[in-house]
Amino acid sequence: MIAATFTDRPRLRSFVCRWRFVIGIGTAIMLAGCGSDTPTTPSTSSGPMTENWSSVIAPGGASARTFTLNSAGTIVVTLTAGPTVGLGIGLPRTNGGGCRLGVAVNASPATTPQISSQADAGQYCVQVYDLGTLTDPSGFALKLEHP
Amino acid sequence: MRRAAILAVVVLFCLGCGDDTPTAPSSTPTNATERFDAIINVRDSKFYPFSVGSSGTTTINLASLSLIDRPGVVNATMEIGWGKAIKDENGTVVRCDLARVIQTTPALSAQLSDTLTPASDYCANIADVGGLRESVNFSMRISHP
Numbered sequence: 001m002i003a004a005t006f007t008d009r010p011r012l013r014s015f016v017c018r019w020r021f022v023i024g025i026g027t028a029i030m031l032a033g034c035g036s037d038t039p040t041t042p043s044t045s046s047g048p049m050t051e052n053w054s055s056v057i058a059p060g061g062a063s064a065r066t067f068t069l070n071s072a073g074t075i076v077v078t079l080t081a082g083p084t085v086g087l088g089i090g091l092p093r094t095n096g097g098g099c100r101l102g103v104a105v106n107a108s109p110a111t112t113p114q115i116s117s118q119a120d121a122g123q124y125c126v127q128v129y130d131l132g133t134l135t136d137p138s139g140f141a142l143k144l145e146h147p
Numbered sequence: 148m149r150r151a152a153i154l155a156v157v158v159l160f161c162l163g164c165g166d167d168t169p170t171a172p173s174s175t176p177t178n179a180t181e182r183f184d185a186i187i188n189v190r191d192s193k194f195y196p197f198s199v200g201s202s203g204t205t206t207i208n209l210a211s212l213s214l215i216d217r218p219g220v221v222n223a224t225m226e227i228g229w230g231k232a233i234k235d236e237n238g239t240v241v242r243c244d245l246a247r248v249i250q251t252t253p254a255l256s257a258q259l260s261d262t263l264t265p266a267s268d269y270c271a272n273i274a275d276v277g278g279l280r281e282s283v284n285f286s287m288r289i290s291h292p
Binding site: 072 | 290
């Protein structure tokens with residue numbers, strides 16, 4: 001068909017050459033589009049979190065609150081108001097409420113943290129408990145910072 | 148003819164420009180975390196069987212040692228470890244043959260980290276080595292593939 005339209009040999013050669021060039025360029029462009037898709041890294045949202053918590057404990061009682069660490073890091077607890085109490089961090093009980101404490105101190109309200117502890121990712125609880133000194137229900141407030 | 152050539156180039160060029168949907172990250176095996184909560188008596192030991200499904204890191208954490216009748220922590224040194232779970236003919240785990248043990252106090256980060264191969268039935272163990280004065284609650288976390 002092509003040969004039928006191009007009776008002149010040099011013109012035919014020039015035409016074939018041009019087509020080769022066009023096909024070459026086209027192939028190069030097509031191959032350039034076929035890159036290796038590097039897997040996208042999942043975005044992480046792990047900024048430190050601050051939670052403020054206030055409640056009341058009765059004489060001989062305890063009060064607990066659960067929280068989650070999305071990644072390993074440092075848990076910092078500051079008892080900011082209330083009487084001198086037991087303050088601890090642990091794992092939430094699997095049955096019922098409350099904490100199974102892993103770290104605990106006797107704490108009086110302050111502006112500096114009473115507890116600073118490294119922890120793996122997971123579920124935790126902070127607990128405030130009477131050391132046997134309370135005679136009336138008492139309010140307290142604390143600040144909890146964690147990843 | 149030239150127009151056809153240009154058109155062909157444009158078509159090929161456009162074919163190369165696909166909508167690059169972000170590739171989903173290849174999934175890495177996630178660990179399961181199991182809790183082993185119980186009471187341990189003075190000079191006693193307890194074990195907890197678990198199954199490792201694939202290769203990867205297993206961690207064991209003695210997270211809590213607490214008094215039974217009042218709040219607070221017990222900072223006693225305990226022995227924790229892992230071993231092979233030995234079953235009887237009915238498939239019941241009857242023994243924990245310890246392969247590795249350490250002595251540690253409770254903490255919120257894993258104290259023991261090992262690659263357990265092959266994938267099989269293992270056990271986590273806790274034992275009092277003289278640190279306890281009374282029975283206590285304990286909580287362990289076992290994170291495994």
